[in-house]
Amino acid sequence: MDWGMENRLARIIKPESGHTVMLAVDHGYFLGPTHKLENPRRTIEPLLTYADSIMLTRGILRSSVKATASTPIVLRVSGGTSIIGKSLADEGITTSLEEAVRLNAAAVALSIFVGTEYERQTLLSLSKLVDEGEKYGMPVLAVTAVGKELEKRDARFLSLSSRIAAELGARMVKTYYCENFEKVVDGCPVPIVIAGGPKLATELDALQLTYEAIQKGAVGVDMGRNIWQSDHPVAMIRAIRAIVHENATVKEASDLFNRMKKGE
Ligand code: 5RP
Numbered sequence: 001m002d003w004g005m006e007n008r009l010a011r012i013i014k015p016e017s018g019h020t021v022m023l024a025v026d027h028g029y030f031l032g033p034t035h036k037l038e039n040p041r042r043t044i045e046p047l048l049t050y051a052d053s054i055m056l057t058r059g060i061l062r063s064s065v066k067a068t069a070s071t072p073i074v075l076r077v078s079g080g081t082s083i084i085g086k087s088l089a090d091e092g093i094t095t096s097l098e099e100a101v102r103l104n105a106a107a108v109a110l111s112i113f114v115g116t117e118y119e120r121q122t123l124l125s126l127s128k129l130v131d132e133g134e135k136y137g138m139p140v141l142a143v144t145a146v147g148k149e150l151e152k153r154d155a156r157f158l159s160l161s162s163r164i165a166a167e168l169g170a171r172m173v174k175t176y177y178c179e180n181f182e183k184v185v186d187g188c189p190v191p192i193v194i195a196g197g198p199k200l201a202t203e204l205d206a207l208q209l210t211y212e213a214i215q216k217g218a219v220g221v222d223m224g225r226n227i228w229q230s231d232h233p234v235a236m237i238r239a240i241r242a243i244v245h246e247n248a249t250v251k252e253a254s255d256l257f258n259r260m261k262k263g264e
Contacts, residue, residue, distance in 0.1 A: 004137025009171060011072040011106045012053045012139075013191060013219055017245045020220035021237065022193060023051035026076040026109075027224055028060065029094075031083050036229045040064040043228050050237040055109055055141075055222055058095055062103075074141060074222075075100045078110030078125065088147035089113035093125050097132040107172070108138055111145035114161040115152070123168060130169035139171035141222075143195075146176070150197070155180040162188040174222045177213045185217035192218050196226035203230055203239070207253045210243050220244050235260035 001009075013020045025044055027034045037043050040056075041064040048054065048071050055074040056065070065073075077095040081088050091111055100108045110129055112122045126142055133140045142165035146152040153176040162173045166188050175184060177194045185192055194213045200206050206226035213221070221240060230236040239257035242248035248256070 002137050005134075005139060005171070008072075008106045008137060009139050012074065012172070014052055014245070018219060019214070019244045020052045020193065021050070021241050021244050022053045022055055022074060022220065022222035023047055023227065023237070024055045024195065024222050024224035025060065025228070026056045029057050029076055029079045030081050030088060034225075036225075043233075046234050047228065047237055050234065050241060052220075053106060058099060058103060072106035073103060074107045074109050075103060075105040076110070077108045077129065078122075087116070087118065089116040089118040089122065089145070091118070091122055091125070093129060097129070097136060097138060100138060101136055105138065107141050108133060109141040109143060109174070111143040112161065112165055113145050113147065114164060115157065116147070123164065126165065126170065127168050133171075134169070140169065141172040141174055141193075142168075142170035144173065144175040153178050153197075155183045158184045159187045162192065166190045177209050177218070181213060181216045181218075193220045193222040194218050196221065196223040199225045199229040203232075203236055203257055204250070204254055206230075206236070207239055207243060207250050207257070210240055211250045211253070214244060232257070232261035235263075 040060045053072040053074050057076045078091045079094040080092045081090050112126050130140050144161035155178050158175045162175050165173045173192050227233050227236050235257045238260050239253040242253045242256050
């Protein structure tokens, strides 16, 4: 692997633990001002020092994150759809590689929509982005998106989608946790991070999800709503970090969360 590519990946996946806590705040690109992300700066600022990287669009980066911040940027470069439009799957590339370099991104991210009528379009976008990314040492993270069809999140679909992403050259894959998750990891030769999905009933559920994903081979999380929709987002990201980087059990992380939330 060339130096620039390796260096960028090491800024995201911490060499000390081989793991990563990525903070996803890109939801507005198709959801608009989502609950608790209405004012991105307010949501992002307290969490920034606890995130190994932050995933967002160029608009929110420029408007809501100080250029002096040292947290690596994973730039969302796909979009073009909205939650009220015809299909969330009809995405294209929205941001050039040149712009990602200008913004000092550590990686670029785009969604693929396997099994939809836009499968070919999004997979060719991934391939094109990888061609460009490899020229500049810029890793591409592929998100195995499911759009509104959350029930698609099973090992069969996620293995298929994750493997295709890796075959087309993604350096990292973001997918969902599922039953038999180890099969998804086994069939995907590049590092996998999991999204949290919609906010779970309790913080304990999200800690459990994180723990199981790490046990079954994920290198970390790229989590949004289960962190910043918590009433105690800083306590939550710190508890997630304990599992991801320090091998904490769910009980240890939950105790940490309860101690931290008192201080918030
Ligand atoms: C949308 C995304 C989101 O960033 C992703 O879903 C992660 O956030 P959450 O943990 O809230 O699901 O990639 O396609």
